[in-house]
Amino acid sequence: MPEKTAQPEEQPDAPGGSGAIERVLIGQHPAIVKLRALIAKVALGDVTVLITGESGVGKEVVARAIHSLSPRRARPFVPVNCAAIPRDLLESEMFGHERGAFTGASGSRQGLFNAASGGTIFLDEIGEMPMDLQAKLLRVLEDGEVRSVGSDRAVKVDVRVIAASNHDLASSVRKGTFREDLFYRLQVVPIVVPPLRERRSDIPILVDHFLGLIAARGGGRQITVSREAMVHLWSYDWPGNVRELENMVERLAILCDDSVIDTPVLPPILISGPRPPVIEIPANLPAAGINLRMIVREIEGRYINQALKQTGGNKQAAAKLLGLKRTTFDDKLRRCGVIAPGGTDDKEEP
Numbered sequence: 001m002p003e004k005t006a007q008p009e010e011q012p013d014a015p016g017g018s019g020a021i022e023r024v025l026i027g028q029h030p031a032i033v034k035l036r037a038l039i040a041k042v043a044l045g046d047v048t049v050l051i052t053g054e055s056g057v058g059k060e061v062v063a064r065a066i067h068s069l070s071p072r073r074a075r076p077f078v079p080v081n082c083a084a085i086p087r088d089l090l091e092s093e094m095f096g097h098e099r100g101a102f103t104g105a106s107g108s109r110q111g112l113f114n115a116a117s118g119g120t121i122f123l124d125e126i127g128e129m130p131m132d133l134q135a136k137l138l139r140v141l142e143d144g145e146v147r148s149v150g151s152d153r154a155v156k157v158d159v160r161v162i163a164a165s166n167h168d169l170a171s172s173v174r175k176g177t178f179r180e181d182l183f184y185r186l187q188v189v190p191i192v193v194p195p196l197r198e199r200r201s202d203i204p205i206l207v208d209h210f211l212g213l214i215a216a217r218g219g220g221r222q223i224t225v226s227r228e229a230m231v232h233l234w235s236y237d238w239p240g241n242v243r244e245l246e247n248m249v250e251r252l253a254i255l256c257d258d259s260v261i262d263t264p265v266l267p268p269i270l271i272s273g274p275r276p277p278v279i280e281i282p283a284n285l286p287a288a289g290i291n292l293r294m295i296v297r298e299i300e301g302r303y304i305n306q307a308l309k310q311t312g313g314n315k316q317a318a319a320k321l322l323g324l325k326r327t328t329f330d331d332k333l334r335r336c337g338v339i340a341p342g343g344t345d346d347k348e349e350p
């Protein structure tokens, strides 16, 4: 794609000036500070960027930040979720189609590449793109031209491409489900957004940020988090990353009393402490034998967690679901290392 030269006179002020990126990509962890510096650098050119990271880490935040700091910021940012669009529609969504190109194409239609003209297209979940379309995208990246479905004419487009994936595309290349040439063409600049559990020091900062947004929306009722509750938020592994934390803060802000989020309102999953390693449950007794006690504990733990999830943390209802008396349930809860609010964590020796 042709390199676009910066045209400062056509651009509005960056939203909020140079400090703007600190207000959208929150965090003080060295990995995030480095990430912001990298974003500011890649924003200036037109190189293709591949953003990878687990679900909810902030890949779209990064993509939008690159666009909003780039000379293209006055032009559209067009996100395309490759996993959400049916496979047979994706090509015409991206590149448009001519009248009669396929059954039901009663008129011609512009594609999203055209809609993003002069701006940035964000190809999210690119790993889900079918192989034949990957070949077409590669040609677009190499030639800077798109060909709409049913047309034999290629048209120049001036669009910057940012792609994202929440799984390792290199392993998709090894498995043969992602084109190697496209992989290298996309990741001219690879950006890896680390999971939240690898930057725990940002958890309190993000919690404050989300509580600030809630206060601004709700007319100023500033909610705080008790020290103990913050320790739990800090210790949890956040498999859903920043999105999970954001949703949790929203939920806790509704549940808490007196504008303070304290341990009793935290769901059991947040106060269960470090999770034991997953134990395999073999269908048949292996020759080497098993540790029956550990396996029974594992099965109990799994069902207890599921019961608590299904009942939104209501222990009485969870005990009933498992056909247990409440006292037996509480006892098992403690043995599995799930600390009930206000309870203890006296674990039985293995």
Ligand SMILES: Nc1ncnc2c1ncn2[C@@H]1O[C@H](COP(=O)(O)OP(=O)(O)OP(=O)(O)O)[C@@H](O)[C@H]1O
Binding pocket: 024, 025, 026, 027, 053, 054, 055, 056, 057, 058, 059, 060, 061, 062, 166, 242, 243, 246
């Ligand atoms: N560093 C951050 N500062 C502030 N908000 C953030 C940050 N990272 C993520 N978020 C917020 O978390 C949510 C998830 O972020 P985003 O949609 O960018 O994640 P993602 O990696 O694209 O997720 P997915 O893989 O599920 O598409 C959004 O509401 C976003 O605003």
Ligand SMILES: [Mg+2]
Binding pocket: 059, 060, 124
């Ligand atoms: Mg996303």
